[in-house]
Amino acid sequence: MKYEPREIEPKWQRYWEEEKLFKAVDFDQSRPKLYVLDMFPYPSAAGLHVGHPEGYTATDIYSRYMRMNGYNVLHPLGWDAFGLPAEQYAVQTGTLPRKTTEQNIETFRRQIKSLGFSYDWDREINTTSPDYYRWTQWIFIQLYKQGLAYLDEVPVNWCPALGTVLANEEVVNGVSERGGHPVERRPMKQWMLKITDYAERLLADLDELEWPEGIKEMQRNWIGKSTGAEIDFCVAENEETIRVFTTRPDTLFGCTYMVLAPEHPLVDKLTSPEKEKEVAAYKEDALAKSELSRSVSEQEKTGVFIGNYAVNPVNNERLPIWISDYVLMTYGTGAIMAVPAHDERDFEFAKTYDLPVQPILVPSKEAAEKEGITPEDVLEKRSCWTGQGTLVNSANDFGLDINGLDVENAKERTIEWLEQQDRGKAAVNYKLRDWLFSRQRYWGEPFPVVYMEDGSIKVLDEDELPLELPEMEDFSPSSNGESALARAEDWLDYTDPKTGKKGRRETHTMPQWAGSCWYYLRYLDPRNDARPWDEEKEKYWMPVDLYVGGAEHAVLHLLYARFWHKVLYDLGLVSTKEPFRKLVNQGMILGISYKDPQGRIVPNDKVVEDGNKLYHAETGQELEEMPAKMSKSLKNVVNPDDVIQQYGADSFRLYEMFMGPLEAVKPWRTEGVEGVRRFLNRVWKMVVGPDGGIAEEVKNSEMNEEELRVLHETIKKVTEDIESLNFNTAISQLMVFVNEFGGKAERNREAVETFILLLSPFAPHIAEELWSRMGYDNSLAYEPWPTYREECLKVANVEVVIQVNGKPRSRVTLPADATSEQMQQAAMEDERIQELTDSSDIKKVVTVPGKLVNVVAK
RNA sequence: GCCCGGGUGGCGGAAAGGCAGACGCAACGGACUUAAAAUCCGUUGGGGAUAUUAUCCCCGUGCGGGUUCGAAUCCCGCCCCGGGCACCA
Numbered sequence: 001m002k003y004e005p006r007e008i009e010p011k012w013q014r015y016w017e018e019e020k021l022f023k024a025v026d027f028d029q030s031r032p033k034l035y036v037l038d039m040f041p042y043p044s045a046a047g048l049h050v051g052h053p054e055g056y057t058a059t060d061i062y063s064r065y066m067r068m069n070g071y072n073v074l075h076p077l078g079w080d081a082f083g084l085p086a087e088q089y090a091v092q093t094g095t096l097p098r099k100t101t102e103q104n105i106e107t108f109r110r111q112i113k114s115l116g117f118s119y120d121w122d123r124e125i126n127t128t129s130p131d132y133y134r135w136t137q138w139i140f141i142q143l144y145k146q147g148l149a150y151l152d153e154v155p156v157n158w159c160p161a162l163g164t165v166l167a168n169e170e171v172v173n174g175v176s177e178r179g180g181h182p183v184e185r186r187p188m189k190q191w192m193l194k195i196t197d198y199a200e201r202l203l204a205d206l207d208e209l210e211w212p213e214g215i216k217e218m219q220r221n222w223i224g225k226s227t228g229a230e231i232d233f234c235v236a237e238n239e240e241t242i243r244v245f246t247t248r249p250d251t252l253f254g255c256t257y258m259v260l261a262p263e264h265p266l267v268d269k270l271t272s273p274e275k276e277k278e279v280a281a282y283k284e285d286a287l288a289k290s291e292l293s294r295s296v297s298e299q300e301k302t303g304v305f306i307g308n309y310a311v312n313p314v315n316n317e318r319l320p321i322w323i324s325d326y327v328l329m330t331y332g333t334g335a336i337m338a339v340p341a342h343d344e345r346d347f348e349f350a351k352t353y354d355l356p357v358q359p360i361l362v363p364s365k366e367a368a369e370k371e372g373i374t375p376e377d378v379l380e381k382r383s384c385w386t387g388q389g390t391l392v393n394s395a396n397d398f399g400l401d402i403n404g405l406d407v408e409n410a411k412e413r414t415i416e417w418l419e420q421q422d423r424g425k426a427a428v429n430y431k432l433r434d435w436l437f438s439r440q441r442y443w444g445e446p447f448p449v450v451y452m453e454d455g456s457i458k459v460l461d462e463d464e465l466p467l468e469l470p471e472m473e474d475f476s477p478s479s480n481g482e483s484a485l486a487r488a489e490d491w492l493d494y495t496d497p498k499t500g501k502k503g504r505r506e507t508h509t510m511p512q513w514a515g516s517c518w519y520y521l522r523y524l525d526p527r528n529d530a531r532p533w534d535e536e537k538e539k540y541w542m543p544v545d546l547y548v549g550g551a552e553h554a555v556l557h558l559l560y561a562r563f564w565h566k567v568l569y570d571l572g573l574v575s576t577k578e579p580f581r582k583l584v585n586q587g588m589i590l591g592i593s594y595k596d597p598q599g600r601i602v603p604n605d606k607v608v609e610d611g612n613k614l615y616h617a618e619t620g621q622e623l624e625e626m627p628a629k630m631s632k633s634l635k636n637v638v639n640p641d642d643v644i645q646q647y648g649a650d651s652f653r654l655y656e657m658f659m660g661p662l663e664a665v666k667p668w669r670t671e672g673v674e675g676v677r678r679f680l681n682r683v684w685k686m687v688v689g690p691d692g693g694i695a696e697e698v699k700n701s702e703m704n705e706e707e708l709r710v711l712h713e714t715i716k717k718v719t720e721d722i723e724s725l726n727f728n729t730a731i732s733q734l735m736v737f738v739n740e741f742g743g744k745a746e747r748n749r750e751a752v753e754t755f756i757l758l759l760s761p762f763a764p765h766i767a768e769e770l771w772s773r774m775g776y777d778n779s780l781a782y783e784p785w786p787t788y789r790e791e792c793l794k795v796a797n798v799e800v801v802i803q804v805n806g807k808p809r810s811r812v813t814l815p816a817d818a819t820s821e822q823m824q825q826a827a828m829e830d831e832r833i834q835e836l837t838d839s840s841d842i843k844k845v846v847t848v849p850g851k852l853v854n855v856v857a858k
Numbered sequence: 859g860c861c862c863g864g865g866u867g868g869c870g871g872a873a874a875g876g877c878a879g880a881c882g883c884a885a886c887g888g889a890c891u892u893a894a895a896a897u898c899c900g901u902u903g904g905g906g907a908u909a910u911u912a913u914c915c916c917c918g919u920g921c922g923g924g925u926u927c928g929a930a931u932c933c934c935g936c937c938c939c940g941g942g943c944a945c946c947a
Contacts, residue, residue: 213862218943244947344859344945429946664871729881732881743898801876803927803928856928
């Protein structure tokens with residue numbers, strides 16, 4: 001009887017679902033809890049692609065394994081379904097987003113279920129369901145009440161093509177991350193979340209997380225903490241002071257001019273009458289520039305002198321004040337002290353406008369040499385030096401002398417002096433900015449906010465939630481920066497049920513990230529309609545023990561969710577400081593593509609095969625294989641439905657895990673799926689006979705030493721590899737087992753049963769089927785995980801390598817527990833070794849017990 | 859430019875400082891078959907020597923050095939590829 005995944009897979013999927021086999025039990029005190037979470041998918045119209053199930057398979061294997069180890073596993077899934085792509089798709093097809101979203105979810109659910117994952121489907125959630133988003137709104141209200149949500153008129157990233165503003169995180173190189181449309185800066189009234197209040201904690205608490213170092217580093221860079229000083233500069237002939245932030249207070253004596261951001265509030269006040277025209281023109285220019293042109297660093301520096309001077313607090317030198325767009329209003333104080341001798345940007349600007357350069361720091365000869373310059377180059381203003389060195393020309397008559405100090409001590413001393421003089425203080429700055437939280441879109445959570453006629457802002461009461469999204473025929477955004485909701489007449493008008501006062505609802509909606517900021521908490525108590533979650537359940541299940549998802553969420557989702565979690569923690573609503581204890585990023589799966597000799601990637605439908613070679617159908621150029629990101633345009637997308645149809649879900653799962661390490665980027669090869677399918681065929685034939693019963697070779701026979709060793713080696717390796725998520729090597733060990741036992745005339749029954757259990761987390765359908773054919777009535781999902789016996793791993797004799805000067809020259813078989821002396825003796829007696837060493841002196845002999853002897857001879 | 863990853867057969871990839879290439883794919887040879895597919899068995903890093911089939915030698919983990927009895931693995935200096943950040947004072 002043949003292995004037929006198409007028959008057995010749906011059967012077991014039905015069984016698991018009907019029996020609710022993977023139900024997570026709240027408050028089970030008899031077993032330790034384990035929360036294993038996948039980043040929930042965004043159900044697109046294209047359906048699942050092969051990248052999604054990679055992480056899901058990994059967490060499924062781990063969950064199934066841990067259940068067999070006696071854990072009470074919470075492993076849920078849901079849908080992150082609000083957001084721009086769904087709305088755009090709905091606009092294109094002319095259907096309601098709610099409808100298309102429902103269809104997409106249905107497709108995703110069907111596809112995911114066909115892979116046999118052990119989710120607790122009773123906990124399925126959907127961010128677009130009013131039962132869910134009422135609590136997203138509720139959390140927003142808590143943020144508002146904490147003063148962490150505020151309205152601000154800010155220059156934002158307005159994207160005309162998408163008809164919405166975007167967060168800084170959603171703008172990449174000046175164009176929208178989705179779609180690549182141009183983005184311009186434009187002042188608008190927006191909801192902001194004060195994530196900056198949490199910058200320090202978001203940074204510090206990274207240390208306690210078991211996350212990939214790279215992701216933590218990316219978050220650290222994003223938060224961008226710098227320590228330095230704030231220094232006040234008096235303006236000559238004026239009452240004003242200009243405050244700057246600098247990380248290099250030690251270079252204050254080298255400051256020769258100042259620069260303000262063009263938007264700086266003091267610019268107009270400080271501009272001299274004769275410079276007004278020029279300044280106004282420059283400001284207009286700078287503001288019109290998009291983020292793109294403004295952030296290209298190679299661009300030449302421009303600026304305008306505003307006709308006024310500030311005073312350097314350490315030496316009373318007059319410093320011309322300039323404006324330039326290389327100074328950003330959004331970082332620090334929007335003003336800088338320029339130290340051209342020791343800052344590349346200031347140096348470049350000073351060269352352009354012929355401003356004075358004052359060196360005050362000399363590098364050591366060696367340090368300078370490494371950069372290909374000399375200390376004289378710095379002192380004679382030919383080179384800019386930003387590294388370590390010794391301070392010079394840095395003393396005044398008012399008690400500050402930092403000459404001869406190194407950078408660190410000079411910083412400290414300068415700050416001390418500034419504090420004494422009341423001219424500055426130590427300060428910390430973060431690159432992180434507040435989170436722009438509104439979108440001019442229809443398909444998102446409505447803000448529970450009303451603008452009252454008297455000008456006040458009212459957030460809705462808890463009993464007014466959910467504020468449901470009105471159903472609209474036309475939900476395209478308006479061109480003036482308001483969302484479609486501005487046209488929802490009936491919905492807009494609000495009358496306070498208690499006071500009777502009237503108002504108009506907020507027409508913006510929340511960004512896609514809102515729903516995913518707290519979904520892991522809703523899984524704990526998904527049907528609670530009195531509270532977002534039960535606090536006791538939260539205490540039982542949290543934190544998430546393992547979180548698996550793509551690295552593209554390194555800063556966005558993962559930073560936002562941590563921020564909300566910390567707010568909830570401060571409100572006493574959650575019991576842990578951090579939501580996700582251990583994080584793993586699965587690597588992308590690439591498609592097979594081809595490149596021409598110029599390195600250009602050619603779409604797969606333009607590739608023709610002739611003999612063993614590949615050619616471009618049109619140009620005739622010879623092509624070379626090259627993996628590339630799967631995309632419709634390259635025609636290299638693999639559809640999981642096709643793979644499952646042809647090879648089965650177990651083969652699909654096994655192949656995705658066998659390709660290579662979970663975190664690595666790997667190219668998809670359908671031949672590889674055939675390989676693991678062949679493996680499962682051999683597994684089937686190892687257990688099942690031609691009549692469908694147990695194969696007659698499976699019996700209560702004695703195992704020989706080698707079989708015993710392979711069995712226990714397999715238990716050990718598979719166990720350890722699942723623990724460390726090295727699924728590829730676990731699978732190769734399962735293959736080793738089948739290579740050993742598969743063709744044998746006698747296959748020990750116990751060994752075969754153990755093997756089925758070891759295989760079950762990876763290929764659960766075939767494992768269940770074999771288990772039941774072995775005569776068991778119950779699912780194997782809660783069978784105890786096999787354990788290995790140390791003594792069975794040992795073998796009586798081992799082959800010991802004998803090296804001469806580190807090169808393997810001979811091998812001898814010795815008892816595994818041979819002593820160093822015995823090994824040495826065997827090496828010396830070896831004919832080949834004697835031959836090789838007889839004309840030289842033996843200097844020493846190194847032995848590694850059970851492995852190797854190295855004879856060092858000269 | 860800066861910060862992370864990573865470079866091992868034809869390909870995906872294995873290797874607590876101890877026999878490099880486990881496991882799989884592909885390829886080749888053979889068995890079965892009228893034939894093919896499927897399946898099974900065998901070979902497969904490169905070069906060379908001896909040679910009735912086995913034995914041996916040299917080279918080989920991006921490049922160049924170093925540490926060590928011994929390096930894919932550790933250290934120093936480069937090159938290339940992938941990802942992230944990018945006028946953040």
